[in-house]
Amino acid sequence: MTTLFISDLHLDAERPQVTELFGRFLREEARGADALYILGDLFEAWVGDDDPSETGAFVARELKAVAGAGVPVRFIRGNRDFLLGDAYARRAGMAILPDPAVVLLYGEPTLVMHGDTLCTDDVAYQQFRAQVRNPAWQQQFLSQPLAARLAFAQQARAASKAHQAGLQDKGTMETITDVSAPTVAATLAQFGIGRVIHGHTHRPAIHELDIDGKPHQRIVLGDWYDQGSVLRVSKDDARLSSL
Known part of the structure; x- marks a missing residue:
């Protein structure tokens, strides 16, 4: 049997073909898995569980069917859907x-x-993350009308693109937006664990690491902009491939 890992789907109404691909993946493969883990950025933006988008409704129905087939669905919030809450998780049959x-x-x-917490060289992003993950900020934001929250999400996406464009101009995009090796080592040491699986950087790979003379493994999931990236973990191996 196999446990499936995905992240960085960035689903929204502007890319319906990717939402359709995700639906097929859930129906044709995920329902037969041991478990499904979604490691953040399931949606391009999420401004609250009251968002009435058809994309959100479709995803909730399809994930609920996977859970109904007896497959545990687990979700970790990303930098685009950090406001996804318990109400939507219940609709989708998944645990946060x-x-x-x-x-x-x-x-x-x-x-x-x-x-994203491994990318500590991107100081500007880490400052923004600290702000929007503050419970007081989130409570104030979620109290605003839906239209205002959607407008903020558009502004945040534009600011993110501008930030990345600035890094590209400086020639630091590849290094600043990737993980920090010392932060990876410190995180694994903190938990006393030899393997980490994450998304966010959109750089799919399986890295074999030597940290303090001991073998470690860092598996990076790919995004779903052009194709679906899936990690399949079994008792014997871990395979990263595209749909």
């Missing part, structure tokens, strides 16, 4: 995990996370 979380995969403890 803390970020990071330790899970047992066929006897091996594994750290799972979205991955």
Whole structure:
């Protein structure tokens, strides 16, 4: 049997073909898995569980069917859907995990996370993250009308693109937006675990690491902009591939 990991789907109404691909993946493969883990950025933006979008409704129905088939569905909030709450999780039949979380995969403890907290060289982003993850900020934001929240999400997306464009101009995009090796090592040491699975950076790969003379593994999930990226973990191996 296999446990499935995905992240960074960035689903929205502007890319219906990716939402359709996700639906097929859930119906054709996920319903037969041991478990499904979604490690953040399921949606391009999420401004509250009262969002009436058809994309959100479709995803909730399809995930609920996976859970109804007896497959545990686990979710970690990302930097685009950090406001996804318990109400939507119940609609989708999934459980929200803390970020990071330790899970047992066929006897091996594994750290799972979205991955943005590993990118500590991007100081501007980490400052923004600290602001929007503050419970007081979230409470104030969610109290605003839906239209105002949607407008803020558009502004935030534009600011993110401008920030990345600035890094590109400086030639620091590849390094600043990737994980910090010391932060990865410190995080694994903090939990005493030899394997981490995360998304966020959109750089799919399986990295074999030597940290303090001991073998470690960092598995990075890919995004779903052009194709679906899936990690399949079994008792014997871990395989990263595209749909």
